[in-house]
Amino acid sequence: MIDPKGLHAFTAIVANNSFEKAAASLFITQSAVSQRLKQLEQSLGKTLIIRTPQIKATQAGQALLKYAQNLQQIERALHWELAPRKQLDWLKISIATNADTLSTWLLSALAPWCTANRVLLDLKVDDQDQTHRLLRTGEVLGCISSVEQASQGCSSISLGKIDYHCIASPSFLEQYFSGGINRASFKKAPLVVFNNQDQLQHQFLAQYFNLDANQNLQHYIPSSDGYLEWIKLGMGFGMAAKSQILSSLENAELVLLTPDSTISVPLYWQQWGISTALSRSLARQIESCAQLAHQ
Amino acid sequence: MIDPKGLHAFTAIVANNSFEKAAASLFITQSAVSQRLKQLEQSLGKTLIIRTPQIKATQAGQALLKYAQNLQQIERALHWELAPRKQLDWLKISIATNADTLSTWLLSALAPWCTANRVLLDLKVDDQDQTHRLLRTGEVLGCISSVEQASQGCSSISLGKIDYHCIASPSFLEQYFSGGINRASFKKAPLVVFNNQDQLQHQFLAQYFNLDANQNLQHYIPSSDGYLEWIKLGMGFGMAAKSQILSSLENAELVLLTPDSTISVPLYWQQWGISTALSRSLARQIESCAQLAHQ
DNA sequence: CAATTATCATTAGAAATTCTTATGATGATT
DNA sequence: AATCATCATAAGAATTTCTAATGATAATTG
Numbered sequence: 206m207i208d209p210k211g212l213h214a215f216t217a218i219v220a221n222n223s224f225e226k227a228a229a230s231l232f233i234t235q236s237a238v239s240q241r242l243k244q245l246e247q248s249l250g251k252t253l254i255i256r257t258p259q260i261k262a263t264q265a266g267q268a269l270l271k272y273a274q275n276l277q278q279i280e281r282a283l284h285w286e287l288a289p290r291k292q293l294d295w296l297k298i299s300i301a302t303n304a305d306t307l308s309t310w311l312l313s314a315l316a317p318w319c320t321a322n323r324v325l326l327d328l329k330v331d332d333q334d335q336t337h338r339l340l341r342t343g344e345v346l347g348c349i350s351s352v353e354q355a356s357q358g359c360s361s362i363s364l365g366k367i368d369y370h371c372i373a374s375p376s377f378l379e380q381y382f383s384g385g386i387n388r389a390s391f392k393k394a395p396l397v398v399f400n401n402q403d404q405l406q407h408q409f410l411a412q413y414f415n416l417d418a419n420q421n422l423q424h425y426i427p428s429s430d431g432y433l434e435w436i437k438l439g440m441g442f443g444m445a446a447k448s449q450i451l452s453s454l455e456n457a458e459l460v461l462l463t464p465d466s467t468i469s470v471p472l473y474w475q476q477w478g479i480s481t482a483l484s485r486s487l488a489r490q491i492e493s494c495a496q497l498a499h500q
Numbered sequence: 501m502i503d504p505k506g507l508h509a510f511t512a513i514v515a516n517n518s519f520e521k522a523a524a525s526l527f528i529t530q531s532a533v534s535q536r537l538k539q540l541e542q543s544l545g546k547t548l549i550i551r552t553p554q555i556k557a558t559q560a561g562q563a564l565l566k567y568a569q570n571l572q573q574i575e576r577a578l579h580w581e582l583a584p585r586k587q588l589d590w591l592k593i594s595i596a597t598n599a600d601t602l603s604t605w606l607l608s609a610l611a612p613w614c615t616a617n618r619v620l621l622d623l624k625v626d627d628q629d630q631t632h633r634l635l636r637t638g639e640v641l642g643c644i645s646s647v648e649q650a651s652q653g654c655s656s657i658s659l660g661k662i663d664y665h666c667i668a669s670p671s672f673l674e675q676y677f678s679g680g681i682n683r684a685s686f687k688k689a690p691l692v693v694f695n696n697q698d699q700l701q702h703q704f705l706a707q708y709f710n711l712d713a714n715q716n717l718q719h720y721i722p723s724s725d726g727y728l729e730w731i732k733l734g735m736g737f738g739m740a741a742k743s744q745i746l747s748s749l750e751n752a753e754l755v756l757l758t759p760d761s762t763i764s765v766p767l768y769w770q771q772w773g774i775s776t777a778l779s780r781s782l783a784r785q786i787e788s789c790a791q792l793a794h795q
Numbered sequence: 796c797a798a799t800t801a802t803c804a805t806t807a808g809a810a811a812t813t814c815t816t817a818t819g820a821t822g823a824t825t
Numbered sequence: 826a827a828t829c830a831t832c833a834t835a836a837g838a839a840t841t842t843c844t845a846a847t848g849a850t851a852a853t854t855g
Contacts, residue, residue: 206504206507206508206571206575207504207575207578208504209501209502209503209504210842212501213501223802223803224802224803224804225801225802225803233842233843233844234843234844234845235802235803235804236803236804236805236806236843236844236845236846237842237843237844238803239803239804239805240804240805240842240843241842243804243805244842249582250582251582256802256803256804257802257803257850257851257852258851258852265581265582268578268581268582269578269582271578271581272574272575272577272578275574275577275774276501276571276574278774279567279570279571279574279774280501280502280567282567282570282774283502283563283564283566283567286560286563286566287544287545287546287560287563287564479570479573479574479577479774479775479776480774480775481774505813518831518832519831519832519833520830520831520832528813528814528815529814529815529816530831530832530833531814531815531816531817531832531833531834532813532814532815533832534832534833534834535813535814535833535834536813538833538834539813551831551832551833552821552822552823552831552832553822553823
């Protein structure tokens with residue numbers, strides 16, 4: 206059986222990226238942290254943490270990290286059973302999401318749930334490939350991803366799809382598309398890209414206009430707000446979810462370039478490991494909010 | 501966090517129904533067991549075990565029992581991740597079932613699964629109400645039951661229904677039903693009942709012949725094999741699942757009294773708490789075997 | 796490039812915990 | 826009522842885990 210003190214030391218080290226800070230957070234000495242970890246590693250017969258040059262959990266450490274999260278959940282279920290009326294401790298839950306979902310419906314889905322379940326949210330925003338990595342390594346308990354792949358004991362539920370529209374500012378439209386919204390004008394129009402992994406624009410141009418987006422001039426704006434702002438400023442065209450730009454369409458800050466040609470991205474909620482009452486309720490909450498958002 | 505030593509002491513006490521035997525099983529003194537439990541109870545602020553007159557887990561103790569089973573599962577998942585190729589320790593899993601299912605398809609469903617997953621089976625046989633109680637109290641991890649009720653974080657999957665036929669021996673048929681298989685003859689025929697909770701015969705007589713089984717002469721044979729044996733010996737009629745009596749029908753040890761009038765009992769697999777790769781595979785195995793059996 | 800700094804490991808003894816032994820308490824059994 | 830079975834408690838021994846001090850190693854800096 207895993208020694209609780211050792212496990213605490215281990216998670217604290219990972220959380221603080223330092224033995225000394227971990228020691229401080231546990232109100233013990235650095236030496237004790239070091240000894241606890243050493244003993245834990247010996248009892249499991251595995252190195253858990255790579256200490257240099259940067260503190261990082263090994264493969265085994267990542268498995269233990271998952272275990273720790275599982276443990277927290279069943280412990281919480283126990284305490285709830287023992288004292289249902291009593292205030293539960295705040296439980297920290299890590300979730301990874303892509304930026305689009307974050308900026309649309311995710312927060313409003315999670316806010317009431319976190320309040321109701323006394324959960325502290327540790328949200329990690331990354332592109333889809335990365336959210337998957339975080340899920341695998343045990344850094345997050347669940348993720349929103351556009352990849353279905355329900356691999357290795359991960360459960361995956363569909364959240365429907367999100368339609369991305371091609372948008373630009375009115376001035377940009379006038380400047381670059383006065384000759385019509387067609388292949389020739391798209392070819393010369395600057396593009397705003399969210400980040401390197403962002404394939405939406407490429408897919409759009411390839412699918413509807415047989416263009417290679419890499420040939421276009423590209424702005425990189427790796428911020429959800431900044432991305433839209435840049436487009437509103439007339440610096441280029443890009444892709445955005447309808448719900449994200451409703452108000453901007455109304456007050457004519459933005460216009461749809463191709464109202465009928467959109468890129469659909471399927472979304473999935475993925476979660477690994479054990480399923481508890483809590484994790485199930487989280488999945489339900491996310492599922493129902495996603496349905497509303499993508500109706 | 502729950503102290504592992506305390507938890508071990510607690511589960512050992514429950515398993516052995518004695519502090520001293522628990523101590524022996526843990527290779528420590530009875531005093532240590534007593535102290536461990538005391539400390540655990542203090543740290544949780546709850547009495548876990550009623551010591552007199554019989555050792556029994558309290559409400560809180562039952563919750564802790566569930567926690568212990570959950571913990572074992574996530575621990576097993578961890579060790580599998582740490583050393584996939586290494587032999588896992590045997591894990592003991594408790595399951596409750598009704599006798600009928602046990603004597604038909606359950607064992608053949610569980611045998612290969614237990615081997616493949618290195619699981620020791622702790623099977624508890626009881627009638628349906630009791631299997632439920634065992635599930636609620638955390639004494640078993642899952643149960644086969646005829647009640648659907650997926651209450652309190654328990655997942656429930658349907659296993660189809662099982663058809664019970666009214667059977668008797670040829671000699672019994674001759675003796676009691678020479679005047680025809682009808683209400684009058686059923687009224688005078690002795691009944692073989694599996695146990696007190698067994699409602700099948702009562703339901704059969706009430707539904708098809710408007711009779712109250714309590715008016716019949718009744719043998720009580722609380723053993724699955726003994727039950728059939730008693731009927732084969734011509735001591736009375738009773739209800740049995742088709743699959744259980746196929747060979748006996750073939751060699752004419754038994755006959756169907758009313759081939760077209762059967763009692764259908766729906767079956768459900770119920771499991772509480774967390775779901776792990778292991779528990780999911782168990783559910784799958786039971787579901788698929790049940791489908792075959794009840795095709 | 797040596798010195799400094801930052802960070803984790805190790806050692807030794809102090810502190811805390813947990814065990815064993817011995818005995819006490821309580822309810823069941825004869 | 827006496828005995829037995831079983832769990833609780835007390836006190837000291839054994840073990841574990843901590844702190845304090847120091848050692849080792851790699852990155853940083855003048």
